[in-house]
Amino acid sequence: MKRSMSTRLKIISAMQQIAVEQKVTLPPLDDDLSLHETGFDSLGFAILVARLEDELGVDPFTISEDAAFPLTIGDFIKAYENVPA
């Protein structure tokens, strides 16, 4: 439980950082918000996934080749939480 909380916080914090850099105004990051509605473009998500790989030591979208890229914030966070430690 502790690990998943910190993973969630790290992801949210990284998104907020990138939003500032990319001059994107984020809506409230509820679990059912679609990734499309965050205002991030594909470059924004590429930066997010790279930084999270450095911070969390894992890139769930490269590990599993057939994993569909998530559609919502909740699914995105789950993809990180579900990776075996």
Place this chain on the structure above:
Amino acid sequence: MKMSPREAFALRDYLGADLKGRTISDARQVVSLTDILGETCLADRLGELSGRSVLLAVADQLISGIVMTELDGVARRMLLCPPDLNADYLQALMEGAGIDAVVTDHPARWADAGTELIVTAGAPGRAAGKAQTERATEWLMLTSGTSGVPKIVSHTLEGLTGAIVADSPARSGPAVWATFYDIRRYGGLQIFLRAIVGGGSMVLSEPGEPLADYIARLRAAGVSQISGTPSHWRKLLMSGSVAGFSPRYVRLSGEIADQAVLDGLSRAFPAASIGHAYASTEAGVGFAVNDGLEGFPATMIGDNRGGVEMKVEDGSLRIRSTRTARAYVGPNAAALADAEGFVDTGDMVELRGNRYHFVGRRGGIINIGGLKVHPEEIEAVINRHAEVSMSRAKSRRSPITGAIVVADVILAEGSDSSRSGEIREQILADCRASLPSYKVPAVIRFVRALDITAAGKLARHDA
């Protein structure tokens, strides 16, 4: 020393005893050049090498340099081997160049190689007779590409020295030359030839020597002219070893000289003439830029300046001059120049205002979701930050865009590492202000060191 153009000239013509006090030195010895024509490193076996195609496989850089002055005008061709040459490539290179004699300071290594003639090179000793120039020797050099068998490139002494008269610095006493390069590479050979042809002295680099010791030698020898790659110079500026060293002529070549390194050198050597030269093993010496700014004036394109003509085609710089190499050598050797005699340098340039700027190598492009990025243009922006001494941009795979740009950065000495977060933000802000978003590094890592290749260039493993 004027000669008619039809008369073969050779390096020995510039080594008369009339100029006193000339030397060539490394970290271990100082050899007088004044009386060098009466000496030989080949134990009086130079005559056996007459008309031969000689592999110059001498590990010792100083002896190698003296042997060059002996072989020039005697051998049919000589192939210069840089010290880091991969031995696996020797066989192919020797076949490609039609080598029938080897000059080496390690004859035991060649005992079983089946080469017709092995001549041992060693410390200079008194020669029995004076060598005579018999022909114009072909100078063969190797390209410095990082993968596969290097290409063999053929030059003439006339072409190699073509920029020297045109570009020599103001005469204010005998010049003492030095270079971070090995003299078996194009950039280093240019400096060696300047020392020989210009009547000066030469201080050689020494593999593995600490930078501070090297600089101490340069100071002690009174080095006045020195060249290296921007990576060499950044390393020197980082080392804090420049105090007390005051060359009057500082040159950069071999990589893109960005504004940050030019400004850094101007601060370190306020009294020096600081310039960057464009040269490559294939294209020869193109031009020098001495106005302290990166890039070069657009007016240099098109005109024939001092025998050099340049054009930009498909974004890359093309050069036609008498200083370019003559040809690639070997079986299936590609054409070196196009039908009009222009050599494609593979260096990509971009016109900004009235100046062309180098943006990177054609082969080094990173593809970000279909958009093309040169790592060098990102490094140039990062390097502008006052607390950055050096950086390397590179590609990192991404499951979203295929690749993204990331950067490794070395902070300047004295930078407070607790401020690295703040510095990272400033670098990213600089990048966002001057680059489109896909060129802004997604991740910036602070590192202690970046690899430099044996040729003195920033290692780009992913390029």
